Structures are given as C-alpha cells and as structure tokens.
Amino acid sequence: MITISLAQGAILISFITLFVRWVGGRLWNILAFILHQYRWTAQARDGLYYQQQVLLRNSESASHTLWTALKLAWRWRTETNGVLGRCLLLALPAAVNVAGFAAAGLLASKLLDTNDEVLVRSGTCGWLADGELAADRIYADDEKNKQLDSLWVAGLWTMKKSVEYTSACYEGQSTGYSSLCSTYVQPQMLSSVNTSYTCPFDQQTCSGPAVHIDSGLIDSSAHLGINSPPEQRVSLRKVATCCPFDMDKYQNGWERYQFPSDPNASEMLRNSSWKYYRLSDSSAPYDQVSAPRDVLFWSGTSGYELSSVPQFDGNQNLVATSPLKAELKAPHADHLVLLLGNLAKYTEAVTDPWFRASSQNDSRGYDSLYESAGAWYPDSVLTGLDCTEQYQFCANGRCTDLSGLYTQDPAPLNLGANQRAVYDVVWKSAWAANWFFITYFLRGDFLLAARLLHPTSISAPVAPDQWIQEIENLHNISMAVLQRRVVEYSRPPDVYIRPGVGTRRFIVPPATAEEQKLCDNIKVREPNYRSFSLASLVFILLCGLAIAAIELSLPPLVFRIRHWKGSTEKSQAWVGAHVFQLHKAVLESRGVGPWQPTEHEIPVLLHEPVMMGQGITGSDGPVNVGDDKSRVPSPVRAY
Template identity: 25%
Template sequence: MSEVDAKFVHRGLWTNLEKGPILGKTITTNLSTGTLVIALLAILSSLATAHVWHLAAFAYHQIRANGAPADGLFRQQQALLRTLPTPSSYLTDSLKLWWYWKGRADSVSLRCTLQPLIALFFTIATLAASISSSFVVDTTNLEVLVDSPFCAPVSPPRGSPFSTVLTYMTAVTDVAQPYVNECYDNNGTSFPALCSAFTRPDIPLVNEAVACPFNASMCVGGGSTPAAQIDSGLVDFNSGFGLNLPKDQRIKLRRKTACGILPLDGHTKVYSAEDDVFKIRPPLPGEQMIEFNYGNETDGSQFIFSLSESNVTRTYGIDGNYNFNPIPSEMGRDDAFLALLLVQKNAITYKVPVNDPMFAAHVPFTRNNSAGTGEMITEYYSDFPYSVVGCAQQFQFCHARKSSSEFCTDLMSLPESINATFPEASALQRVLFKNIVMAFSMLEISRTHALKAAQLVQPGGLVPSLPDDQWRAEILYWESFVWAALQHQIADYAIGPAVRDTTGGASKYVGNVTTEAQKQLCKVQKMRKAGGFMNINVFGLVLITVVALLAAVIDITLLRFLIFLSRFRKALAPRIDRWIQDGVLQLQRRAYEATGQGTWTNLDADVPVTVEKSVFEELPKEFEPKRTKTGYSFESQDTVMIREVMDGKAWGVGDSNERLMELWRSRTFVNDVPDLRSKR
C-alpha cells in the first residue's frame, strides 16, 4: 500500500495518545509553516542560552566582587565578565588573559582554568540547544491523523451474495499480497518504502509445531506435532494498527491458526468429465475430473479439478473453501473457524527429489536436455498433483472497561452477535469489533491466492529444490497475508473503501456513518507520511518559548530589581555597585577623568554622562600623574576646581581653599580622592 494521500491528512492540532495527553499534543502543518517554526525555535533556543549565559556571568561576577584588594588579572577578569561576551568570545579572551599574565601573577594557570571550562560548556550547550530544538519538529516518516470525507464501513446488505464485495476484496488482495512479500519476510532487516504506510509495518507472528488440530488421523506426517500453528498473541490495535484510542476504549485481538496436511485417501473421487454436472466447457477426449470432499455428503464436493488441465499446467495454483460442514468425527470443531486450502502442484518439476509433505516429488522423468546437446537429465514430478490443507482459526478479543479490569473472551470462532459477545463494550468498541469480524469473514486464510514456492519457479515450470519444511513456511505466508489484509481493511474504514475500489461498485456494499461511535472511529486512524508535512510537538514548542522568554525577562529585570532591593538591604549595595562600575562606560568615564576631561554625573547608572557638552581628546596609550608644586594631580568626578587650585592658587588663599574644602566634604566616594592636604 502506498502512503496515505495528502488530501486525507488532518491539518492542525491533535493528540497522539501513544505519547500521552501532554507530550502527545501535535500540530500537523505544511512545509512552509513548519520551516518558519524551525527558524523560530532556533532563534528562541539561541535567545534562551544567551540570556542564561548572561545570568551565569552576572552571578559569577557577583560571587567574586567582594571588594578585597586584588591584582590586575583579577580586575581584568571582572571587567571581562561585565562586558557579557558570548561564551565563545569569553573562552578566547580568557585564554588570552592566561597567555599574557602567565609569569606575571600568582597561580595564573589555576585561576584561568575555570572560566574557559564554563565558556566551553555554554558554547556546547548553545550548539546542543539549537540542534535539539529541531527535534521538536518532525519532517520525515511522520505519524499523521487520517481525515477523509469518504470514511465508511464495508457493510453489504444482509443476505447479499458474495459477489457484492468481490471488487473490494480483489482490490485489497492486490495490495496485500505484495505487501506480505516485502514487509512480512524481511528477516528483521530495514523495511522498504512500501512498508512505511502504517505506523507498524507488520504484525509479529510465532510459528511452532503442534499436535493435529483435528482427529489425529486427519494430519499427514505422523508424530506428535504434525501440524503448524501461527499465533499472533494479543495485538493492541493502538500499537499494531495505528488507532488513536484512549485507554478506556482500547481493544486487543489474538488470532491462532493451526493447519495440517489432510490425507487424500477416502476423500477423493475420479470420474469422467462427461459426467461432470458443473461443466464450464466441452470435455476433452478422455478427460477426467477429480473431486475432494471433507464435509458431509449433503455439502457436495469442496473442490473439483480437471486432471487433464493439471497435467499440462506448469505453474502452481491454490484454491480455498470455508463453506462446508466437516464430518464431526474427523474435523468437527465448535471453537474454531475452519477452512480448506487446495494446493495445485500440476506439472511442476524439480531438479532433485522433494521430501516436504505438501510438495512431495519422487516420480523421476528422464528426458533430453533442451539445449540440444544430447545430454539426458532427470527431473522429478509430484507424487500427486494436489495437496489439501485444513486450518482451524481461533480468535480472542479483549477490550478495556472504565469501571473494571480488561475483559477477554476465550479462544473462539468468529462471534455471531457482537452485542451478546461483548455486553460491556462501549459503542465505539462494538463498531470496531464489527469491522474486524467483517474483515475476517471476507479475507481469511482460504482467500489467499499465492504460494511462496511460486517465487522459485523457473521458465518451463522447473523448481531447483524445496526444503523439507516448506509447508510450514507456506502456512506462515498465508497467515501473514490475512494480517496484511486486515491492516489495509482497518485503515480503509477511515480513508474510505470507495477510495480503494476504483471500479465504481462501492455503492453496493459501503454503509453510512450515522452514529457518534462511527463518526468517532473515522477520526482515530494514524498512518505514516514520508514527506510533504511537518509535525510540531506542542509541548516542546511551548517549553522552548517559555524558557526563552523567562530567561530574557529575568536577565533584563534582575539588575533593576537588585538595585531596588539594595535600597532596603544595604549588604547588596557594594556588590551591585561594583557590577556597575566595572561596566565599559564607567571604566571609560574614569579614564577620561584621569586625563582631566569632562565633568561627569550619573555615577550610579550604567551610562554616565557629562554635566555639560564636552569634546574629548583621544585617550593616550600611557598616562602618568603630573607632579606640581602642591603635589600630584588626580582627576576624578567634580575635580575641575581642584585642578584650578593646583595650577595657580595656593592653599588657604581666598575662596579657592573654601571651594576645595566644600568639594572635599561633598564627595560620595571619599576614598577615591587622595588627601591633597597632606601634600602641602
């Protein structure tokens, strides 16, 4: 089956219950919208890591800002932290500090180790956050929800002939058979593209040898385990078939099929084609017919074939029958759904004898090599052109209940009444059970039309060889077909049987969706889509957005909050002030003051400004304090008048001395101004 058509994909918000009600919130959207979301997530993740880095740098600066005397390396590290560089820039700048300060300060290597490690960690974290944000958006092999206007059950009118649904069954068989070949027999290797339509490519099956499912005399081969049993175990329809049902609506299914090769003696009859009452053409001269009967005499024969046709047919064939009443003493079972399969081996030949009980071939025939070399070769014909297999199919159904534990039936045949068999099932569960029973009644094991051995047939009807247990592989192959057909039929309810059946005959068997349960079942089918859409995980999207915005808000408002808080908690004030004073603009202000340029205000803010408009010269690379008659000049905030006194006026002369003392008494940071009076 090819993947679901884009027009049947639900767009918008839905919940993938397999991942939970919170983590499963999903938005399915087109590629253009999804690309924008990916870009937005990359920006948000980068924004989040950047602001978290700012907070980490601020915290690290504040831990170190204890006000104790320190060397130049410490002061430069603090100034570097205050600039809030990116983690990668901080990493390289920290290495530069280590390089230039080694041998000039104590324990440089030790003191320059932690900073690069922190920066490296945040650099990696930034890259990881950007990459991981892309996992919020799935772009390939998506699980999508089916939303089709053609959703409907296969529900032929009661009493309608089998031909009513024949076109649909043929359409399902045409896709299920190649699906089995590709997806049910890959020996655990990677699945091809054909298998990517369903949420689970195949249903695991267990093949084991068991006792005869009928009377022991009805299984060829002898021994205690002459039959093959294929058991699926309980398959949850959420995980196995992609249904998106809540826990209290879930159902499970188990199918166990036991098959044995039936004896031919006493169950076949050969007669002239002239006596055949079911003639479909004029008989050939001397043509004989063979019939097989494993039921009551009133049922008539289950199979009738022409031996003449069989003798000239160089291909395998298979036919099935489930509409018969078995002889109770031979195959009677009340707890199983019985089916017969007839394998037509016809005139197939083998290069070597075959001991497999289904394909037994020991009749030699020697002929000339077709290459014309005159060489004689020996091939082997089947011991008998037909083999018959009988199968007992059992089912076990389970469904969740709101008020109590899970309910499970015993192994049984297909139920005749859904309501009587599942009295506590919800309306949705009953609709689903009805669909399952309908699917199995249409395509059970007798409906298979292929043999695995047919894949080995060479031109001219020659098979190189077959293993002794080929018959067991065939039974597994048939049972795999049944499950593959069920996978397609379950999905067809949501997509619409009319979409698969393109013959125009769907109106004969497609029912109406009228009840709420039927409508609900239309909206719970998940399938896979290789491309064309994107799934956005709502939880991941919200988480990244909230974390990014929260980190940004905290980073932007934290300093202002701490400044406000420092008015009431004086212990915070010195550390916060050191953060401000280590800022680039405050350091620049100090440098200009040191060269006697500008009268500054706004000392306690991030941005200091001059009192009046000023023009500044470039700062010199080196600066030495000027020696004057009265002492050294130290330029700082509001020190213009000090410089006037030092340049031309003696201490204690007129108003200059009074102005200087007034300025001295008005200083906020007294320790920043040297005691000029000691230089007199």
Template identity: 25%
Template sequence: MVDSFSPTPEEFLGYSVKLGVWTNWSRGPVFGATLTLDRQRGSLLISFTAFFVTIVAVRFWRLACSILHRKLSVAERRDALYYQRQAIFRNSASAESALWSLIRVTWAWRHLSQTRSLYRTLPSIVFAAFTLAAFSFASGFSSSISTEIGDEVLLDGTHCGYLDQFTLNPEENFQFGTSWEANLIANAANYAEQAYSPNNIGIFSSAIFVRRQLDTVSLNFEAPCPFQEHLCRSNSSNLLLDSGYVDTGYQLGVNLRPDQSILFRQVVQCAPLVTDGHKTPTDYYGLSNYTSYNYGRVISLLSPEDDPNHTLTIKNIEFQYVPPGSRVAPSGYLLNVLKSFTYHGVTLYGDFIPEPGLRRSGADVYLFFLSGNGVGSSIPLHDPWYRFNTKSNAALGQFNTNESRPAYRPSEEASPLGYAAHLFGLDTADFTGSRYSSLGEIMTAYAANEDASRFLWFLQAISNNPTDLSLIVKKLGSQSLASHKSLDRNIQGPLPDDQWKLDVTYWWNISLSALQATFINTACGSNNPDVLRLQTNATNPGQRSICENQKILSTQYISLSVFGLYFTYITGLLITILSLIIDPILDYAQRRWKYREYENLEWISNETLQLQRLAYDESGQGEWSKCTDYVPVTAPDEKLGLLNLADPEHPRLRQPKSPRPSKEIPRVPWLTVVLGRDNGGIDEEPGEGYDDADFSATSTCHSNSPA
C-alpha cells in the same frame, strides 16, 4: 481524540489529513498533544524556534553572569586575575566569547600567577563550556519537537466507510467489490513481499503505516498436529503462528484513549493431511476420470450432481497434465480453498462442515488443496504438501520446455493442507442471540452503546476487508505460493522439504499487511460517487471515534509536540524576562535599602563604558555624571586625552599637566626626554599639555540617580 483542526484538510496520496491540534494517545494526554502543519509552515516554525533558542542562550548567559559576578564579588583588595575574571563575566556577550576570554586569561597567567590560575578559572571555563554545549545542542535539536513525534498525522474520516459484501447485489459486487478486493490484496502482497521478507528488502515511496510491520511473537516450525493426530502426516513438525495481542492504537494506528483501545490476537496452526481413507474415484457428469476427497460435508452445491459427502472433486492426475501431442498449454498450480467459520463450536457459514476430527473449539477451519495441474520437476520434491515423488511417463520436455529428461509430478490429485485459525479477544463479548440474524442487526441494536458500537464497527471493518486467508489465496491463486518464485514455464525448481511452511508464512504475512491497511481504507472510504453510495458509513459516536482517529505516516506534513513548543517558548520567555529585570531589581534594592551595595556597584562599575569612565576619571579627565547608569556622560563638548605611547609595550592614558606658574618657564628638549615627556610623536596644542608624573587626581562624578 481531536481537539481542533483546520476545516480545510490537505490531500496526501489521496488521503485527507487534518491540520491543527490533536492528541496522540500513544504518547499520553500531555506529551501527546500534537500540532500538524503543512511542510512549509512547519519548517518555518522549527526554524524560528531554533533562532529563539539562540536568543534565550544569550539571555541565560547574561542572567548567569549577573548572579556569578555578585556571588564572587568581595569588598577587599585582590589580584589582577580576580578583576579580569569579573570583567569577563560582566562584559561577555555569550558563553562562547566568555569561554575564549577565560582561556586566554588562564594562558596569560600560566607562568606569572603564584596562586594557581587554572585552579581559579577552571570552574568558570567548565560552566561556560557546559552552557555553550547545552544551548548549541538545544538549538541544533530544536527540531526534536517534530522528530520526537515523528511523521504521524491524523486522517480526516469524512468519507469513512466500508463496502459490505453481503449487502451488494451480484452486479454491484462484480463491478465494484471484486476489483476493490483484488487491488487491496495485490497491494498487500507487494508490501508483504518487501516489508515482511527476512532481509526486509525494498524501498517504499509511500509507506504510511505507523508500524512497518506487525510482529509474529511465535513462529514454531515443530508444532504438534492441530487436529486429531490420525489426520496429520506428522505429529511433531507442523506450523504454529501467533501474532500476540495486537493493539489497535500502538500497532494499527487507531488513535483511541487507552481505555478505549481494542486488543486481539490471532493464532493459526496448520499441517498437511493424510489422504488414505479420504479419497475415492468418482464419476463426474458420467466421466470416471475424477477423484473425490472427503473431509466434511459441503454446504452449498454447485449442481444437483455434486455429492454432499465429498468435500472436493477434481480431475485425476493423468488428466491434469498435457497429453503427448496436445496443443493445450498447462496452466500451473491449482489451489482450491474451502472454509468453515464457527462460533462456539457451531459452523455459522462457509463452504463445508468439517468432520469431527477437524473441528476445533473456537477456531475456524480452512482446507487448501494443491494440485500440480501441469507443473513438473526434474528432481523429486519431498515436501509433505507438494510430494513431487512420482516419476512421470512423459519426458520433462513435454512440460513446456525444449529439454528431454525424466520428470516428476505430484503423487496426489489434490494434496490437502488443514489450517485452524483462532481469534482471541473478539469473542469475549457475546452479542449474538436468537433475535439477531446478522452482525448488521446487532450493530443497529447496540448503536446507543458507544463502547459496543465501536467494537462492532471494528468487527465489521475487519470482516469487510480482505484479511481472510481463503480470500487472499483465491484472489492470488498460484502466485500466493512462495514456490512461485522458482517456477519457470511450469518447471518447478528445487524446493526445501518444508516449502509448505514458507508458503503458509507468506499467506500469513499478506494477511497482516492487509490488516494494517484495513482501518486506513475504512477511514478514507471512497471518493467515487458510485462506490460511496454503496458504502456503510459511520452514524454514531462509537463508530466515528474509530473513523476520525486513524493515524498514518506522512512526509508531506510536519507534526510538532505542543508540549515541546510550550516548554521551549514559556521557559525561554521566563529566562529572557528574568535576565532583563534582575539588574533593575537589584539596583533598586541597593539604592533603596543598601542591599549588597558593594556587589551591585562592582557589577555596575565593571561594565565596559563604566570601566572606561573609571580610567579617565582616575586620570583626572572629564566631569562625569550618571556614574551608576549603563552609559556615563561628560560635560558637553568636553575633550578627553589620547594614549601615551612613550612605551609601546605599555600604553597609558595621558594625564593632564600640573597647573602652570604665572611666569613661563622655557622648555628644555633634553629635559623633556629625560623626564619622559615625549608624547609619542603627537604635538600638543597650547593649553593641552600633560604631566607624566604620578599624582592623585581629584574629580567629581555627578549622578542623576537618587543616592
């Protein structure tokens, strides 16, 4: 659901991305609120947030010190360690400076204190260290408001749509549809080759899927025969693949509310089929060098001569290989694919109607025929689909190499593989009826129903993107086989005995890759005006809800958690405001109602400038005012004394001399030294002498504040 976005989306790898605030429903309505910005503005916001956190850390420490200082304040005589700790809490600018000062105080009193200095200062040290660590972590990881969301952005579905293959005329389909499909399948195969490989080999410069790959929850290499047992070459070593329920939101990036999300599941079972009783020699166009396979009646015939009772007719094995002396190079593996799409047990469309033994309730049936077509091997291959176990009369050198050694070729003109595909979750809503002849008519009829139109758009997007296995194998041909990697100039390298399972798994992975790209391709549509006019575009709220809510991954933009931003700035502002107002509030309460008078006055008096004022005041220097304010002041132009450095290890403030008698008493130098009158080498001006004898100074502090 998009709450707001920039009216001018930026381009990302050809895709338009919406900037602004939107809701990422995979994280919920609260934590999923997301702000997407371009990288420059996003980086500035993250940097400013980190700086703001450091400011909040300072204000939090001042607030904590204000509370701790008052809590620890007692109106009775205590030792110097107590007053030093209080002074640190009052004057430390940050948790870091307080931590260092507390450690130094603890170290200084380690041998002198008889009251366990470490025990008394340890809680304060721990609190300062914890505060420093917590805010250092918060500042360093303030970028988590972005990394927690990840690189997910929302596509702009302005050009959302798909090419409906059934509405294109042959020329349009050849010009646009075929090349479009071929490009998508090639990209899907490349992605599957890397992202779905067992070792996940490969680095992608533009991986945009919200999930790197779709999971296969079940991969069973010892599955039973998916058809009637007499049709399978084995009843216990077949293949079953199960995708589990695929969530359009979590796994495909369609950003719908949880109650609008669509779940579906694909389960496929396949097995090599027997050929005994299913193949016959055939005359084709008057030639007898053909073999026909019969696993069901074909629906569409290429020519009147085609026999509807034969599923596939192909050249005999001898004619698939280069005769000695021929200049025609072998063309490599040949794959023929036939499909039968069913609904409630009835074949709706496809290439053939399966024989009863191949029919599966609720499953589409595919037949893949593998022909050697010139490929040879130097060793027998016992895979039940390849079956290179017939020794060839021709030497291996005649298979397009310079070597001359025995060669093996397939024992079948076309080895059949049966494939049953179940699609769960899509047939639960029965939209079919005698009055509707196509899915397009159903979409028109249910356009007013948002949920139904959303579901039907989902079906159309899958149907009109190359996710179907038969289309993938047809487009890629022999390159769709995993065995193609070990094929060199029509010489097949060694293969495991279950190579066919690896081939089918590879097809499966390509189809999953194509499925991942389906809704991204649909949401983006095409910018080509010629293609755009042929697109079927979203026209109602249900369809637009999918078009306008497709997520991808992008490193060109930064998505930030709106909740994280609100939490950071609101909490930080509250801490800052509270730290600024707590002292004036408590000061007012103390003045007005004498609330915690001693604690508040000790807090004021322990401030750096007030401590300085206390030192001079108690030594009888200065006429001070504003003694409970932040900055105390003296009378204008009043001068204060210097340090007494008679003992450099114990500096003190100079105290003023006692009032002199009316008669001048001569100064005796040696008496001056004995009595400690040495001034550390600093000459005293007339009228500014100081007396080092202890005395009780009396001073008056004038305050401008009300009592």
C-alpha cells in the same frame, strides 16, 4: 501534534535549535550575575580579580567568557598566584553551559520531531457496503451489480496491494522497495512460529507435526495506527495452526460427472470424470470438493490451483458449505481447508507433503496433460492443509478467550464508547484479513512456489518445507491486510470500476460519533511530512521565555531589595563595571564631560562635546565647549 511539510519542519527545527542556544546565553547571563555578586569584595585585590569581574559583567556569551578566561590565565600566569585555579572557576561553568546547550539544542529538535507519522485526511470514511450479494451471479438491478463490482474490485485491489507490501517489507522477502515500507506506523508485524506443534485435530488427521503461528498482542495504536490514548486502546492477538493431511482417503477414485441433467452443461462436461472429496458428512454433490479429470476444466492449465473450504465458528451461513467432518475440526476456532491442485512438472523430486512429487510417471490418470520426459509428477490430484484461525481481544487488563472471530464477545472487556469504536474497526479489519478471503480473491497467485515456475508448467523443485513457508507467507499477507484495512477505513481507495463509477461511491459512513471521530485519527507514515509535539514546542518556548524574563528582572529586583536594606555596594559594583561606565571613566580622564547624574549603566553626556584630535586613543584629547559651571562630577564606582 502538528503536522507540517519537510521544508517547514526544517525551518522549525533550525529555529528551535537557535532558540535553545539563545536561551543558553540568557541562562549564562544569570549565572554570570550571580558569580559577579558572589565574588564581590570591598577589600583590595589584584588586577586579575578586577579583570575577571569586568569579564563577568560584560560577558557576550559563555563561549566568549570561556575563551577570555583562558587568555587571562595565560597572560597572568607569571604575575600572581593561583592563576589557573582562579580562571578555571570561570571557565568550567562557561564550558558546561556551552556544551550543555549545544546538546540541548539537538535534544530539543529530537523531542519535537517525533517521526514521520501523520493523521489521514480524506473526506470519505467508512466501509464498503457488503450486503447480501452473491459473487457468482449478475443482478437485474444495475445498482446491485455496481455494488457487487465495487466489493470484488476493491477487495482484489486490497489483496494485491497487501501481497506486494508483504513481498517488499516482511522478513526474508525484501526486494528493496524501502519506500513502500514507509507506509504504516509499524512496517512489520512479525509473529512467533512453532514448526513442531501438536496436531490440534484428531490425531489420525495430521500427516506430521503442525505449524503454529502466534502474532502476539497487536496494539491498536502502536501497530495499527489508531491514534488514541492508552485507556482507549484495544489489542488483538491472532493464532493460526495448520497441518498437512491425506486428502486421498476422502475420495473414491474417478467418478462420472454428478450433474448430467444440468441444462448448462456441455456434452463434454456431462461425459467427463471427476474426483469428489467428501470433507463433510453431507452426501449432496454441491457439498463435496471436486477436481476434473480433464485439465481443460481447470480455471488455469499450468501451475497451481488453490481453493479453500471455510467454516466460521458462530456463523455457518457466511459461506454456503456444510460442516466439516469432526476429525477435521478443532474446538473454538474458525477453520479453513486449503486445497492445492498441482499441475506443475518438476525438474527434481519434491518431498514437501503439500507439493510432493516422487515419481517420474504420472499416476493420477489425467486427460489432456502432456507428459514431459524426465519430469517429476505430483503424487495426488488434490493435496490439503487443515488450518484453524483463532482471535483474542484485550483491553482494560482483561482478555477474551481464544476463539473464532464471530464468537468473540467484548462484554467482559468493559469497553467505553470510544474504546468500542476502536474495537469495531479492529474487528472489521481482522475479518477482512481472514485467510479465506485472501485465497478467495487471489487463488494461487500469492504462492511462493509459483515464483519457480517456467513459462510452461515446468517448475524448479520446491523446498522440503515449502508448505510451512507458504503458511508463514499467508499469515504475513493477513497481517498486511489487517494494517491496510485500518488505513482504508479512514481513507478508502477509489478504484475505477467503469466511467463515472469508483469504489468510494458505495462507502457506508460510520454509524456513531465515536466511529466518526476515528476517521481523523488514523496514523500513517508520510516521508514528505513531519509530525511535531505541540506540547513539547510550547514547553520549550515557555521555559525559554521564562529564563529570559528572569535575566531581565533579576538584577533590578536584587538591587531594589538591597536598596531597601541600605546596602548598595554590590549593586554599584555591577553598574560600575559595565563597559559603558568604564568607557565613561576613560573619557572623563581626558576631559570629556559633564555627564548626567544617573544610576543607570549607560551614561549620557549633559552637553554634546566637540571631539578634537584623535579622540580618546590619541595624544590629543577632546575639547569640551560646554559650560564648565554646569559640570557635575560623577560618583566613582567600585568594581
């Protein structure tokens, strides 16, 4: 592949189109030579035959031959027999050549111009350092604080950009920003959605049918842009399943704040009431999900509060939470409980199980929440969706089992070194696209329901299947993050943190030569550049030059072979029918000469004549002042 600007690409395409047309002319000359030699006969023929032979010998192009053959047919239509058929024998091959190479010129440009995919070049490559840093603390070491800043700022930037991309480019949510969708090699990675899936958890857990989303196989090159041959590619499949469940059965009503001895707690906080949702078997207060009775303790006082409880299969220590209750888990999967704190007040009743608001009297028992006459209030303080995420990698005709990301074992795939580098980049990108990280960085900012909120906490009613729309949107955001993270490996964003400090400062370069090679092999779409197939370009040029070489060498080679065989009539006919030989015959008839004896198609005078009067077209012929004794008669050529 070669990548050039749009202007340079236009020049290259124009050149190739003209070159192919020029090659078509060379091929026609070869065909005209073959037709001329095939048609030649020593027997006497009519004038149409000789004119056709002259036309074949002196054809300027296939289009010229086509047009002249038609004019010959018209002129000779009443003078001899079979005029139309004889002329069509010349016109049809010429027409095929004209049409064929006109199409070939367009096809050649299409063959060359693959698309607007280009390879990323940035000078910086790798992943942000993600060591043992706690997001909820400030370190004494300022360098650690800067590193923590970079993780948070870059992560939030990536998530927000992915939400923006999802809103603009995924089906059903396009806002018309088509240029934004010209970023990745695959603008959308749409998945199959089953809204009547069997509950994957304990049958008593799900409040209704589950939603099952399957991405299908995502190719590392065709979908994610990792430029590699087929034998080095890896495919990823992601499957997610969610269902609503009753959160209220895991709480015992409003309880006193469980950390009254906390020295950092205010008097108001120590005297407050909370609901504690015991989603794990642990009785420790920190292992319980909590919601305050006084909405002033919410991080936001209007709209939606979204949080999550994750559990990663094979890596329980990634997030400090106790294992979920067995009834909330499914085997061989990563888990995420999505918790919605709903502070909205709806203008109509809402039947969606995650957003349900079925009463105009707020029965939740909140403090500091102003009621609005005629509003519909959510039924519960917290509502939950129980979700699983599973992954599968495929390569070399083999696939791993569906499981959590940390339990994926690439050993059965028999990956080579280059293929393992591709696998690692895809795995790390899928890790960043986990639903937990999306909810952790964005909270409820990505919820589609938030678009219906008024400037206050009042909202238009959401759809009866709003939770399904939210899950589909979350999955699409995950796909957009997956695409973005692959590109960010090769071109990490340098997001501003503080003066002199950007996020690229903390990029850890690739550890292996194979991973380093991928830095220059990530494809994106760039409307201002075009990629062309170098192999196709070389092929077109070599084929064209080969045809031109055949055109130049074919007549001399054929003539030499005939000379060895002692048969030169057809060769003489080819030379004698040249326009300059015909011109020489006219000049000789008017006394112009003598001419040098030669077998060449271009004759040359032996002496320079003085042209008098009106030349060969007038009544007065030229006067030769050369020595008459030096005149050498030239052989007469048969046509």
